[in-house]
Amino acid sequence: DIQMTQSPSSLSASVGDRVTITCRASQSTSGYLNWYQQRPGKAPKLLIFTTSRLQSGVPPRFSGTGSGTDFTLTVSSLQPEDFATYYCQQSYRTPYTFGQGTKLEIK
Amino acid sequence: EVEVVDSGGGLLEPGRSLRLSCTASGFTFGDYAMSWFRQAPGKGLEWISFIRSKAYGGTAEYAASVKGRFTISRDDSKSIAYLQMNSLTTEDTALYYCARGGLYDTSGYPFDYWGQGTLVTVSS
Numbered sequence: 001d002i003q004m005t006q007s008p009s010s011l012s013a014s015v016g017d018r019v020t021i022t023c024r025a026s027q028s029t030s031g032y033l034n035w036y037q038q039r040p041g042k043a044p045k046l047l048i049f050t051t052s053r054l055q056s057g058v059p060p061r062f063s064g065t066g067s068g069t070d071f072t073l074t075v076s077s078l079q080p081e082d083f084a085t086y087y088c089q090q091s092y093r094t095p096y097t098f099g100q101g102t103k104l105e106i107k
Numbered sequence: 108e109v110e111v112v113d114s115g116g117g118l119l120e121p122g123r124s125l126r127l128s129c130t131a132s133g134f135t136f137g138d139y140a141m142s143w144f145r146q147a148p149g150k151g152l153e154w155i156s157f158i159r160s161k162a163y164g165g166t167a168e169y170a171a172s173v174k175g176r177f178t179i180s181r182d183d184s185k186s187i188a189y190l191q192m193n194s195l196t197t198e199d200t201a202l203y204y205c206a207r208g209g210l211y212d213t214s215g216y217p218f219d220y221w222g223q224g225t226l227v228t229v230s231s
Contacts, residue, residue, distance in 0.1 A: 030215075032214075032215045034217040034218075036152075038152075042223075043204055043221040043222060043223055043224055044152060044204070044206075044218075044221055045221070046217050046218065046219045049216075049217035049219075050215075050217070055217075055219065087151065087152055089152070089154075089217075089218075091213065091214065091215055091216055091217060091218075092214070092215065093214075094154075094157075094168050094170075094214075095154055095170045095171070096142075096154040096157075096213070097154070098151055098152045098153070098154070099151075100151050101151045101152075
């Protein structure tokens with residue numbers, strides 16, 4: 001199985017800050033790396049797919065980069081609605097696996 | 108507008124069975140792979156199964172944690188995907204989500220539309 005490791009597990013930041021979350025895979029995912037946002041009590045929402053492609057309707061302050069086994073999600077200027085938990089997920093090979101999540105909290 | 112609605116959850120005793128439903132609209136259901144995930148209370152997301160479109164054979168894959176106990180199926184005439192869950196244990200207690208995969212298959216595709224989740228609680 002491909003293991004996904006996110007860091008940090010939690011992060012405190014302020015509105016307007018720029019934040020970066022990293023995700024490392026135990027082996028190459030050939031760029032098939034996706035990012036989801038989950039607000040409390042809600043279903044996951046797709047933000048970024050295939051490393052860097054922005055899902056329709058997602059604000060451009062979200063961006064993704066990476067290759068091989070190392071990936072990042074950046075939020076350029078945090079808005080109040082961005083405080084949530086973020087998950088990376090590989091869709092290269094089953095079982096499709098997620099990172100453990102990064103909880104982004106208001107400082 | 109694409110919509111996915113999960114239903115069928117409930118409270119049941121260990122060893123019992125339950126069938127979840129995932130009703131979709133707003134897209135040509137038969138062309139897409141569909142998948143199930145779960146999230147135990149306070150935990151992260153776990154993929155458990157997907158089913159390819161009939162154009163790709165309608166075959167399914169499962170996570171090791173549910174293989175042999177859970178069965179995914181689809182009724183394209185009704186735009187519904189099902190998850191039949193047998194021999195449930197307390198470890199299966201979770202919020203179960205259905206999501207749309209890619210055209211025909213899931214390999215390389217993200218899961219772009221998710222249901223709201225349906226809660227399954229297994230307890231004696």
